Amino acid sequence: MFEEEALALQSQIGAFVRAFGLHQPDRTPCGEVVPVSEAHAIAELASHGALTQTELMARLRLEKSTVSRLVGQLMGRGWVQRGKRPGDARLVWLELSDDGRAAAAQLAAARAARFAALLDNIPAQQRPAVIDALSLLVQAATGPVAVSAASGAAGHE
Amino acid sequence: MFEEEALALQSQIGAFVRAFGLHQPDRTPCGEVVPVSEAHAIAELASHGALTQTELMARLRLEKSTVSRLVGQLMGRGWVQRGKRPGDARLVWLELSDDGRAAAAQLAAARAARFAALLDNIPAQQRPAVIDALSLLVQAATGPVAVSAASGAAGHE
């Protein structure tokens, strides 16, 4: 019934992903020296505050081993500190350092600039509609669909 | 002026990418055995017909070395044939095999199913608006912004 719409949507998103340069994991077009995953991670830590590694894992939708390594890299940059919480000795408590916070802010600014440039190419009248649409899409993806997809429903990327 | 909108948009897209599972290059949630890049490539070949490797490179926004290896993998699967065109002996002419066409069709169906599930989570009235918004976004990304970003304007992923 909605097959045509679905087809259109998938090709749109595919096109957007490629056009926007959502490949090249290491390369940062704006000259920022931060790999994509690390950027996601510190953005999450900056916006939410200190987190357990498992919580970060859930937020980034990654495996714990991946997160462990990722955090190691961030520590190497001096952006995050691994600590212990009194309650449970197993937990690793992640906290951004001042440098980490600064880096997160800088990245947020760079991203905002790029998205602002993107918005410049969209008629002003349409912008709120685009943002609303994105919101809907995110809600749809984070809702039941994400769960069923995670357990192996359909779709390949 | 649009900073708030830009901020909202960037976080929306980031959230969508993660929620939708646009990581894991190899893993295919629907059980399809096709890595993401290869899926993009055969989708492009299927939708556009035979292409030169350079043309495919432009469409996928990848480096020629990446495309070369990618095509090699597709050949290994027997999905694409490398040929020569009479005009210029340097060009590699790419054509999907029957198997490749079948694989592309199967992937398209799987993607359509997943996107249909996504659309199910969006009120029917909103769906056309969402698709239109995506269209605008893609146009904005494929236009001047993409160029300026590629030459180092802003944005980090």
Next chain:
DNA sequence: CCAAACGGTTGTATGGTTGAACCATGTTCG
């Protein structure tokens, strides 16, 4: 008290992307 569950770490394998060096083929121009 011991077994099962939980949170993390490390090892191994796969996949993706780039940039540089290189080769073969075309093109331009003195």
Next chain:
DNA sequence: CGAACATGGTTCAACCATACAACCGTTTGG
């Protein structure tokens, strides 16, 4: 015409991203 240059591809080395499995220390529950 032939030398310089441009173009399309390939190969190689380096790096990043992710998952799964095996393992260790801690906590919890019977």
